Amino acid sequence: MTRPRAVDGPRLPAPRAESGPVLELRAAAARRGGRTLWSGVELTVREGEFTAVLGPNGAGKSTLVKMLLGAAPVAAGEVRVLGARPGQANHRIGYLPQRRSFDASMRIRGIDVVRLGLDGDRWGVPLPFGGPRHRDARQRVAEAVELVGASAYAHRPIGQCSGGEQQRLLIAQALVRRPQLLLLDEPLDSLDLSHQGGVAALIGRICHQEGVAVVMVAHDVNPILHHLDQVLYLAEGGSAGGTPEEVITSATLTRLYGTRVEVLRASDGRLVVVGRPETTGGGHGALR
Numbered sequence: 001m002t003r004p005r006a007v008d009g010p011r012l013p014a015p016r017a018e019s020g021p022v023l024e025l026r027a028a029a030a031r032r033g034g035r036t037l038w039s040g041v042e043l044t045v046r047e048g049e050f051t052a053v054l055g056p057n058g059a060g061k062s063t064l065v066k067m068l069l070g071a072a073p074v075a076a077g078e079v080r081v082l083g084a085r086p087g088q089a090n091h092r093i094g095y096l097p098q099r100r101s102f103d104a105s106m107r108i109r110g111i112d113v114v115r116l117g118l119d120g121d122r123w124g125v126p127l128p129f130g131g132p133r134h135r136d137a138r139q140r141v142a143e144a145v146e147l148v149g150a151s152a153y154a155h156r157p158i159g160q161c162s163g164g165e166q167q168r169l170l171i172a173q174a175l176v177r178r179p180q181l182l183l184l185d186e187p188l189d190s191l192d193l194s195h196q197g198g199v200a201a202l203i204g205r206i207c208h209q210e211g212v213a214v215v216m217v218a219h220d221v222n223p224i225l226h227h228l229d230q231v232l233y234l235a236e237g238g239s240a241g242g243t244p245e246e247v248i249t250s251a252t253l254t255r256l257y258g259t260r261v262e263v264l265r266a267s268d269g270r271l272v273v274v275g276r277p278e279t280t281g282g283g284h285g286a287l288r
């Protein structure tokens with residue numbers, strides 16, 4: 001799905017015309033430690049599409065992200081990333097790994113953290129000061145910071161920024177190379193509800209207005225539900241993909257888990273899953 005680009009505001013990611021999908025998985029499977037984590041995954045992600053990867057702990061969501069980066073093997077089937085084998089187009093991918101946090105005493109400024117996304121692989125070899133590459137780098141960093149709305153605190157030490165502010169700066173870091181694909185591993189983890197909503201809206205905007213394809217591992221689908229184009233649900237060695245309305249249903253999750261699962265919609269629109277095998281504490285909770 002391709003959506004119109006924003007007319008106003010910074011335009012950091014510059015999606016190029018792609019002949020094919022950004023991501024393609026055909027009958028793909030992942031194995032870890034001699035165990036099949038998931039199999040039969042069919043997924044197509046196009047420019048400007050927002051895809052969530054859902055499933056219980058240990059289902060293999062992070063493994064999927066690592067597979068797309070070429071850091072975990074493809075056990076079966078075919079995986080194409082930006083028209084190439086996994087790992088061959090990583091310079092066109094922005095990646096936010098799981099569980100990042102900064103110590104409160106960390107003195108490095110937010111803006112320097114963003115810049116690491118540009119030249120973090122060239123530690124100790126600074127861009128020539130004042131040269132055209134230096135100016136281009138400075139402009140890209142400033143654009144990324146503005147795009148995520150972090151200008152007000154980007155010059156503060158990162159350790160003194162709130163969790164939500166740090167998350168925005170890390171998303172800016174993942175965006176600074178103007179990627180065509182953004183891989184985000186639980187970027188809303190450890191944020192409070194209001195920050196979750198703000199960061200989810202930011203990611204939705206980057207995706208739909210800037211045309212960047214986003215694949216996001218999520219613990220709880222609710223904060224991103226209204227921004228999503230499709231979901232991939234991994235569980236019990238299998239998988240189910242499609243629009244949220246197709247996948248997050250009692251029938252689909254019951255089939256996937258092989259036991260009775262019920263999806264309820266709360267009055268505020270949140271989805272609640274009842275009866276998942278691994279659920280504790282009364283057998284219900286927000287959808288994961």
Ligand SMILES: Nc1ncnc2c1ncn2[C@@H]1O[C@H](COP(=O)(O)OP(=O)(O)OP(=O)(O)O)[C@@H](O)[C@H]1O
Binds near residue numbers: 058059062
């Ligand atoms: N390098 C590895 N070698 C062996 N097993 C591994 C390796 N990496 C991950 N695993 C196992 O594979 C399974 C899936 O791990 P993964 O991190 O992909 O799950 P996840 O769905 O992201 O989980 P969570 O929601 O808890 O983050 C886990 O049981 C994990 O212990």
